[in-house]
Amino acid sequence: MYDVRYSYLLEQFSDPAPILAEIGRLVATGDFTLGKPVAEFEKRFAELIGVRHAIGVGSGTDALKLPLKALGVGHGDEVITAANTFIATVGAIAETGATPVLVDCDDSFCMNVDQVEAAITKKTKAIMPVQLTGEVTDMGKLMPIAQRHNLPVVEDACQGILSEFAGKRSGTHGIAAGFSLHPLKNLNVWGDAGVVVTNDDGMNEKLRLIRNHGMKNRDEISILGCNSRLDSLQAVVGNWLIGQTGEITRRRIENAAYYDAGLAGLPGLRVPQRRPNVKHVYHLYMVFAERRDELYQYCLDNGIEAKIHYPIPLYQQEGLKHLGYAPGTFPVTDRHAKEVISFPVDQHLTRAQQDRVIETVRKFCHGR
Secondary structure, eight states: OOSBOSOOHHHHTSOOHHHHHHHHHHHHHTOOBSOHHHHHHHHHHHHHHTOSEEEEESOHHHHHHHHHHHTTOOTTOEEEEETTSOHHHHHHHHHTTOEEEEEOBOTTSSBOGGGHHHHOOTTEEEEEOBOGGGOOOOHHHHHHHHHHTTOOBEEEOTTOTTOEETTEETTSSSSEEEEEOOTTSSSOOSSOOEEEEESOHHHHHHHHHHTBTTBSSSSOBOSOOOBOOOBHHHHHHHHHHGGGHHHHHHHHHHHHHHHHHHHTTOTTEEOOOOOTTEEOOOSSEEEEETTHHHHHHHHHHTTBOOBOSOSSOGGGSGGGGGGOOOTTSSHHHHHHHHHEEEEOOOTTOOHHHHHHHHHHHHHHHTTO
16 A cells, blocks of 8 residues: 555545436436436536537547548558557557658657658548646647648547647547546546547537447448447446546646646656746646656655556557657657656645655655
């Protein structure tokens, strides 16, 4: 057990009785597949993001894959995304049959938009920026590039619920965006679930078909789809939590600012620059440490459950060798893999717990 734990789920759901009561009412209706709770959650999620449509699906990964399928992305195509993302981004692209084409990140943890245009080829069919950690890609630069090359943008906003770039919310920049409701996301449920959002009526109609086997109705199949429906049970949990998303986000931002102040100026440690035109929602709170692995072990030994996201660059993973990227291709991604460390930042942290983290890191940095 750690004095400062990473997962907050036992605290968030310490009294599950209200949710279980709602689930009991659902069971009494037998409304288990694309039922009333799903429709309610989709409406509320669309209002939360500020879009016309939200489509509940089986996972955050599917929330990235399905809009690519709706765009007709498939074998022989390429989709540009970030080199330092989680495997789900690249996996979603690969599941369509397309080839992921990677570009390096910068110290915002998001893709370096200045490198995107050089990655575009005749095979490029879409661009998938990743709002990693709750930060936001420079969408002000990216969207004109996409428009100039007539390429659709599908945002990977799985870690970015309520994040914003220049006052414009993640999920509202491109043709569609995917969000994750994984248990450790800022808006979470009791298992895997995801949401696709779009302002495009045609995309909305096609996504609703694709997620449900392509079924126009019980007897007619309009297109080939798949089974990726948001479970009614998970929608019940989502409906119970969605009204708290604004407060959860506010608390995370507040906690991150407290860390920033407490960790500023420590030798061998660097707090990332906070861009004034970005609302960073801190799915993850990460800083750079010169002796990262030593600091990580020191934290664990002293009761602080730190994490590393991610110690092996994605493009160097065994399962992605077929992409053909040589070691050193993405130097900033490589540096991040060696330097970044994550500390708990969730809404249930106390100031005493944060002070414990800060004091532990200070002692390490000052060699005490």
